[in-house]
Amino acid sequence: MLTRQVGVAATCLGLIARAGEGGLQIPQIAERTGISKPTLAKVIYALARKKLVKTRRGVGGGVELARPASSITMYDLCVLLDDPVVECRCMFGFGHCAADGACPPGCPCMAMHHKQIEFLKGTTMADVSSLMLSHLCHDGKTKAITPKGRSARARRAKK
Numbered sequence: 289m290l291t292r293q294v295g296v297a298a299t300c301l302g303l304i305a306r307a308g309e310g311g312l313q314i315p316q317i318a319e320r321t322g323i324s325k326p327t328l329a330k331v332i333y334a335l336a337r338k339k340l341v342k343t344r345r346g347v348g349g350g351v352e353l354a355r356p357a358s359s360i361t362m363y364d365l366c367v368l369l370d371d372p373v374v375e376c377r378c379m380f381g382f383g384h385c386a387a388d389g390a391c392p393p394g395c396p397c398m399a400m401h402h403k404q405i406e407f408l409k410g411t412t413m414a415d416v417s418s419l420m421l422s423h424l425c426h427d428g429k430t431k432a433i434t435p436k437g438r439s440a441r442a443r444r445a446k447k
Contacts, residue, residue, distance in 0.1 A: 290362075294371045296323055296331045298362060302416035304341065304353055311342075311352030338368045357417055363408035373408070376401040 290298075299321055304311050314332065318325045332351055335341045342354045353360070366374050378397050 290366065290373055291369070291371050293331060293334070293369050294362075294365050294373075296327060297335055297365050297369060298413070298416050299323065299420070300328065300331060300335070300351075301340065301353065301357070301360060301365075301413045302420040304351055305357035305413050305417035306420055307352075309352070311350040313350045317351075334369060340364075340368070353413070357413035360413040361409050362411040362416070363405065366408055373404065 300317055303317055303320060314325055314328050317323070317328055321328075332341060332343065336343050336351075339354050340360060341351050343349070343351050363374070365371070376398060378395065379400075380395065380397075
């Protein structure tokens with residue numbers, strides 16, 4: 289199981305990727321996910337330090353991806369955010385399977401760990417972004433994700 293920090297990071301990156309150029313503001317992400325603003329700020333700060341997102345303060349500011357969503361994997365997030373899932377621990381409590389060879393012969397831990405790592409390496413933020421669409425429903429309708437804090441209707445009305 290992934291840590292909450294990795295889950296929040298993946299959710300944020302998926303939404304930001306879905307928003308496209310211009311990104312989103314933390315209050316927008318909080319509204320769409322139900323994740324608290326302080327938690328989001330902490331995770332986004334960590335992602336910015338690791339150069340996965342770019343942040344801008346002030347009017348028109350927000351958070352956007354620093355590189356394409358298709359080039360950021362779940363494995364990258366796990367490594368950058370120190371998720372213990374990247375370490376192979378024996379499910380029988382014998383220690384780290386890969387490091388000390390403590391697992392008994394025939395133990396399935398290494399094979400299961402390799403499958404899990406393969407899945408994480410094969411799942412990109414573009415994939416997560418596609419999944420986000422089905423979870424962003426409000427009253428049976430998909431909530432639009434728009435950059436810069438205004439709905440598309442509000443931007444059109446202002447012109």
